[in-house]
Amino acid sequence: MNCKEINILLPEFMDGKLDSRQQQEVREHMEGCPHCSRELQEMQGFLSFLGKVPEVEVPADMAEEFALMMEAAENRSKGHVRFLPTWTKIAAAVVFVAGTFLMGYLSGVYKGNSVQQQMASDLSAQKQQLLLASLRDYTGPQKIEAVYTVSNTMEVSNDLVDALVNTMNRDKNANVRLAAIMALSGMIEKDGRVKEELIRSLAIQEDPLLQISLIQVLTEKGIREARQPIENITNNEKTDAHVKAFAKDMIKAII
Template sequence: MQDFKKIEEYLFRKYIAMEKQHVFDQIPDYLDGILDKSEKAKFEQHLEQCTECKKELEEMKAFFNVFEKEIPIPTNRLKTKFEAALELEKNNQGKVVQMESKTSSGWTGNLLKIAASIALLAVAFQMGSMFQQRKVNQNIAQLQDETNQMKQTAMLSLMENQSASKRIQGVNYIEEFDRPDKAIILALANRLLYDENDNVRMSAFEALAKFSSSETVKSTFIEALAQEKNPSIQVAIIQALVQIQEKKAAEPMKKLLEKEDTQPFIKEQIRAVLPSIT
């Protein structure tokens, strides 16, 4: 990472050099020995007066030495195989632009090596980030699953408590679940159908009403309507069944009309809504 940081700093200084009277752009040619005598003399004279350019020259020498040692050069065998494969692809694809094959050397070769190293570092960083993010996502998903399991256990335990207030608290735990599983729905249905406390049954109905599209919930409402004695809960169930247009609710409603102990206002409610679902 330190070499990569140095490369960034070098490229930045090279950009700044465009705005100043430095000879940064002549350093590669000087190192490759392609400056003529006049240019070389001016270059070396400038170095004697400019510590910044002199420092740049030494750093570039160090860079080239690092990449000469660390960047592997393809073997002749690999190069031969590549050129053979390229020739075969050219024959298969038809006419393509002929590219001259040259071995990179001097400043151009070193620049390509630097670019290759930067690309390798970037790919390695991205791959590492991707795998790290995947691991984090897996850990989060596992933690969420464990948390939901704990909430569900607490909810089911509370709904079996002897205290009515605790059972209501357990029923209200439904707010913690966006998509409760079958075990939770069945536990709520059991509270609505068989709990001895009116407030617990009403709380269970309100919790189930949020999932009235479920066939299990629809069947539970129909069964509860046939046996429920509390008028407030009866009215709530009737309204819910009418809202979802559950035609199977017509029969238990008709039976309530026939019962003598059905409250008069319940019968009026049924007579008003029954035509809409029959």
């Protein structure tokens, strides 16, 4: 190997990463070449200096911020899953029994279309009441599933929006409240009241994760009326620093 080829190997030579044959070849070359020997010394000094460069300190709250982001991402991804919890099977059984009765009733006694529609409508209302009741009666993970199932199964109605808004603002469990926010966010275009309720909720939520989720939903949907309430959050000295930073970014970028 010539000097140029030897020099290219110097960093690996110093790091001890050459194979024994190459290591030996470099060593022998150094013995007979003052130029390369000087180059080796200089390189050694410089690489040793690079090795002393201190690490840059990571901001203290970065890991916490990432944990929060992960939680939000996880919850969002769960929002795409359609759950079929035990209670829906019970509800299905009720509907099935009622439906069987209805079919027999219709075939045996009445055959008019209007009656059939009336009965179907009653049954649908009964089913909806059962679904809405689940939002009151279930707790924890079952309730999260209930929120998603209700929002995926039912037509958007005043009763449904009321039930979800109530859950979003009052449920004791932050994850359940988050599920309600995500469910409501899918209904913004279908019912004008949903937008108002989400904006109103900005002043109610105190959990940073929920504040971030609301801000994200409202800014991503480009809802201008949310600007002032979001600014109020950023100006509130009690607001978490991550939420403030997130709100500032989102307002700039989206609204």
